[in-house]
Amino acid sequence: MNAPITRILLADDHALVRNGLRLILDAEPDLAVVAEASDGAEAIGAAESERIDLAILDIAMPRMTGIQAAREITRRAADVRMIMLSMYDNEQYLFEALKAGASGYVLKSAADKDLLEACRAAMRDEPFLYPGAVTLLIQQHIQNEPSPGGGFPQALLTAREEEVVKLIAEGYSARGIAETLVISVRTVDRHRANIMQKLGMRDRIELTRFAIRAGLVEP
Amino acid sequence: MNAPITRILLADDHALVRNGLRLILDAEPDLAVVAEASDGAEAIGAAESERIDLAILDIAMPRMTGIQAAREITRRAADVRMIMLSMYDNEQYLFEALKAGASGYVLKSAADKDLLEACRAAMRDEPFLYPGAVTLLIQQHIQNEPSPGGGFPQALLTAREEEVVKLIAEGYSARGIAETLVISVRTVDRHRANIMQKLGMRDRIELTRFAIRAGLVEP
């Protein structure tokens, strides 16, 4: 049945990594890298203008993360399949990536074979997750099945919570945040507690790293 | 004069990246990857036990950074040349890498050619730096040439302090750090205080962001 060659967009901000991945992919007869991007905005442009079957997006890219890019690509070029490439075995990213429309989630610490398999699975419209991700999905599913409305009842931060996270990561104390937002210290405290519970985190350090990963603040 | 093939140790914690780089390197007739490592400790072991000409070390690796590994390799296997691979165009790390014995410093966003050139330069016992690094070196040299006994007027952390910063930024409490390093909580406390004073910082949040900027830890 001689499937046609899969035309791939490769987005990663590190040229060396990009070229390495290109070698891995181009070695396969059924895969061809036909476009590259070094950040999320470029990836969106390429997915629209080029004839792309599959986009491989690194999560950590400057200006716009792979997740944000995936959301835009879902909206503007819905026929493009997407695989998310991540340094982090992190459930937040996993869920966000899936919600953003990615059909695969591959760790950079994975084997070449996994990436290739994810590509082919994506073209068959099948998901591909690394084993740990499946476990996470199951746990999440067991924890809170209900949500008749659909998606994950899990943690998206509200606008206010996002503001608070940003300020925490910028080094403000609860008191400073309270003054900045003109609310009570107790409310700041409450927001922080809610955020940490949603994200499953334990202190400001983890919140800070989350905020940096999420691009809310610069390191 | 038919130089012998350069035997390379490749150390990076991400298998996909490692394999991509291996393809880039193995495509060259004069270079051969003969060993791999996924963290600093493994790299040190491999540099000792295998017959290695050149080690390519990623800076950001778990448990032990490429810099720390380079220090050990310099001590234990002084004939092994080293090239540092970094995600960050960061002067702190550039200088640390050079001090640790690396003869090359290549950004992951560089071109393949740069990495290959750095490898060959290392085998000729010549340094290789990306252009921005040379600029940084010059600036630093102009700013403070004298100071025979001492380094930079501005705070360079000691090796121990660096370890503590890394652990703080990874979310460890003082107590957890004390257990990890097998020292007293008070000593950890003292180190943290010294670090914050040196860097002019006020809490763990700022330290965390510093550590991420410096490439000591991943966000």
Place this chain on the structure above:
DNA sequence: CCGGGCATCGGTAGCAGCACCCATTTGTGC
């Protein structure tokens, strides 16, 4: 040999972060 930097350990005190409890007001969707 001695000064100085580094690493180590101790006490005290205050304030901040964090957990767990409570409540009211507002807006949005059904």
Place this chain on the structure above:
DNA sequence: GCACAAATGGGTGCTGCTACCGATGCCCGG
């Protein structure tokens, strides 16, 4: 209108962070 989530504010208490005081042993360079 009613249900629900978001945002707001409060009380209590423990733990951890941070500041400021002290000290000793080690090693390295002059």
